[in-house]
Amino acid sequence: MxxxxxxxxxxxxxxxxxxxxxxxxxxxxxxxxxxxxxxxxxxxxxxxxxxxxxxxxxxxxxxxxxxxxxxxxxxxxxxxxxxxxxxxxxxxxxxxxxxxxxxxxxxxxxxxxxxxxxxxxxTAPDNKNTAFTFYALGDIGAKEKWSFAKEPATRIIELAKKPDFGLGLGDIVYPKGESKNYDKHLFKPFQEVFKNTPFYPVVGNHDWLSDPEKNFEKEWALPNNEHYYSFAYSNALFIGLDSSNGGFFNKEAQEAWLKKTLIENKNKYVWFVVYLHHNGKSCTYKNDYEHVKSLYKIFENHKVDIVLNGHAHTYERLKPYDGEGNIDNSITNQTNYSDLKNRFISITIGAGGKINKKWKADPNNSENCTDGSIVAHFEHVPSFGLFSIDGKTLSFQGINSYTGKTFDRFTIKK
Ligand SMILES: [Fe+2]
CATH class of the missing domain: 2.60.40.10 (Immunoglobulins)
Incomplete structure (x- = not known):
């Protein structure tokens, strides 16, 4: 016009x-x-x-x-x-x-x-004593009839305490991460959240279907090269990775950067949170991704506490495991963890805007979602995660995006 x-x-x-x-x-x-x-x-x-x-x-x-x-x-x-x-x-x-x-x-x-x-x-605190909260979800924005993104956005606005920021676990905009779909599919449902709360997304395989340099990266201002980056908040360091599709973006450079970042910050922070789109181990309809599992040793060696991902449109909190991907069965209380030392907790929060309605957890799967062998809590519902960190205590809630009710909870006390 x-x-x-x-x-x-x-x-x-x-x-x-x-x-x-x-x-x-x-x-x-x-x-x-x-x-x-x-x-x-x-x-x-x-x-x-x-x-x-x-x-x-x-x-x-x-x-x-x-x-x-x-x-x-x-x-x-x-x-x-x-x-x-x-x-x-x-x-x-x-x-x-x-x-x-x-x-x-x-x-x-x-x-x-x-x-x-x-x-x-x-503004963020300039000290490491300030308690804070953040939300996380992946697989978010699509056409209205295929995405319920408005629901988690509404529940996040309703929270008694506004989160300090949000993490986006990839597949931010469907079907192909195109700039032209960002307004309808993501910013419209999330505009009331984003106007007060910054968002730190990473790319997922769907976002990679359009050149991220000409789409994803035009929509966001992020640290480093915007594919992989870190930022600090109070006593925690957050590391976002680009797990591309089947192999890491610039694998060698990204892995070297990850190790360097963790080594440089080793004694500077109490908590280390890594987030990326693909799962490593999973009990769901998604395969285990070897390129993610290849980082487990790094997570173990550098005391990463939490690994968050999307990709599977469901909710799955795995039991603490080690650099080989083995569950640590010496840890029996799955609600209140003491210092996990070199174990980490991996959570799939991939029903941010989409859910796989046809899929049901398969009780015969070797990595079973329902028998408690690898999973501390599994729930196939639209959901997001809410974390609060206060000194040496991290508290987590898995929240149903329609009801606002907490269906899963755990704490780690160091
Ligand atoms: Fe995905």
């Missing part, structure tokens, strides 16, 4: 009480259409990235923000990049206070496109 240029100009004035300086946001030209509500990325102790998408007329991107309950307002200009005929408006805000909640409003061409007390971000 042809767009029209309206030659008028509006000046919005904001007054900063402490400095008495006025902030001026000048609007000019056509008011752009908001195509995607703002979402938070790369939330660090002193910086935050706010991104939103407009139709192509947008020429300037600006965020106005203030600390909640404070009167001083500040304004930051960002940059625009064009992709798929739309403009990505991206604003990086710096010099923020750690562990502080701010209210924000977004402007394109100087026109306010979203604002209000519900638009907030909270």
């Amino acid at each position: 042809k767009s029209f240029y309206f030659p008028f100009l509006t000046v919005l004035l904001f007054f900063s009480c402490s400095t008495k300086k006025e902030i001026t946001i000048v609007s000019s030209g056509e008011k752009p259409t908001l195509m995607r509500k703002p979402y938070l990325q790369m939330v660090r102790p002193t910086t935050v990235t706010v991104t939103w998408k407009t139709n192509r007329v947008s020429n300037t991107a600006t965020v106005l923000f203030r600390e909640v309950n404070a009167s001083t307002k500040k304004v930051v200009k960002g940059f625009l990049t064009e992709h798929e005929g739309n403009k990505f408006n991206e604003v990086v805000i710096e010099n923020l206070k750690p562990a502080t909640t701010y209210n924000y409003a977004i402007y394109s061409n100087g026109y306010e496109l979203a604002s209000g007390e519900k638009y907030t971000f909270t």
Whole structure:
């Protein structure tokens, strides 16, 4: 559709009480259409990235923000990049206070496109003592009739305490990870979560069906090369991997990077969480993936605590196991773990937006989902995981995405 240029100009004035300086946001030209509500990325102790998408007329991107309950307002200009005929408006805000909640409003061409007390971000802590929570789920966005992604999003919004961030365990957008489907399939159901809570996804095999450089990586701002990366939050280190499809992306380089990252951070964090799309061992309809199992020794040697994956559209928490993939049968209490030392807990959380309705756990499978041989808890329901970490205690809940009820729970105390 042809767009029209309206030659008028509006000046919005904001007054900063402490400095008495006025902030001026000048609007000019056509008011752009908001195509995607703002979402938070790369939330660090002193910086935050706010991104939103407009139709192509947008020429300037600006965020106005203030600390909640404070009167001083500040304004930051960002940059625009064009992709798929739309403009990505991206604003990086710096010099923020750690562990502080701010209210924000977004402007394109100087026109306010979203604002209000519900638009907030909270910076990460700059210490290792702060308790925090995060959610995780994989296999999320598809056409509405094939994805219930709106359900976990609604349950996450309803949580008594807003999670500090979310992890996306691959197959973020179906059928092929195409940029053109991100709005309908993912951002629409998750927009109320993403406007307050940053999301750290990794690519899955479906995302790899479209070139990630031209799709996945255009949609997200992530650390490192965006295929594999790490970020710290309080006393935990999070490592996202690209398990591609049947073999790791840049296998040798990625594996070397994984080892280096774990060695460099060995004594710096209490908790190490690895997340990727494919499962290693599984009791489900998915095979065991050898390329993931080949990392078990690294997880064991470097004291990884938790490994999260999607891919199988179900929920499966395995018993603690070792670098060979053997269950440690000396551990009998599957609800309250003491320090697991070099054992780790692997959880499939792959019913984020899709479930395999025809499949039932096979009691004759050698890696059985229901006889307790390898699985601590199995449940074939739409679900997501919720973690809280408080010092040396990690608590986990598996939550039903329709009812909001917790169906699985465990703690690890170091
Ligand atoms: Fe998958």
